Amino acid sequence: MLVSNENKxxxxxxxxxxxxxxxxWTPEELFxxxxxxxxxxxxxxxxxxxxxxxxxxxxxxxxxxxxxxxxLYCSDDCLHSYYSEEEYIEMSDDEEGNSYxxxxxx
Numbered sequence: 001m002l003v004s005n006e007n008k009x010x011x012x013x014x015x016x017x018x019x020x021x022x023x024x025w026t027p028e029e030l031f032x033x034x035x036x037x038x039x040x041x042x043x044x045x046x047x048x049x050x051x052x053x054x055x056x057x058x059x060x061x062x063x064x065x066x067x068x069x070x071x072l073y074c075s076d077d078c079l080h081s082y083y084s085e086e087e088y089i090e091m092s093d094d095e096e097g098n099s100y101x102x103x104x105x106x
Contacts, residue, residue: 003105005031008061011105015047022046034058049105055081062103066091 003011009027016022022043025033033039037057044050044059051060054071055078064073066083073079079088091099 003062003103008059011061012047012050012059015049015105016043019046030059051104053078055079061105063101064088064099065102066099068098 006027009030012030013025013027016025035058037052040050040052040057040059044052049061051063051072052058053060053063053074055073058074060072060074063075064079065071066073066079071082073082083091088099091097
């Protein structure tokens with residue numbers, strides 16, 4: 001299930017609210033920080049559900065996990081900027097692959 005960008009920031013705002021030690025952010029404020037890699041990198045240290053895309057450096061709560069987490073991509077576009085569809089299919093083969101789509105927010 002692909003979460004919309006708007007729902008991603010609502011979810012993250014709610015997750016942050018569960019951590020009183022963190023500064024609180026509205027979904028709109030989080031969206032405004034979408035391209036602030038340092039902000040998301042620091043926040044990911046506190047939230048198990050948050051990862052950073054290796055291609056675009058945007059926050060993600062679901063996406064492609066390549067080589068058991070060695071690389072992470074938030075979308076088809078980001079994944080395919082590094083790997084072709086055929087390469088991904090080969091990497092994600094059930095018998096030998098260790099690459100897959102996953103969610104960290106459930």
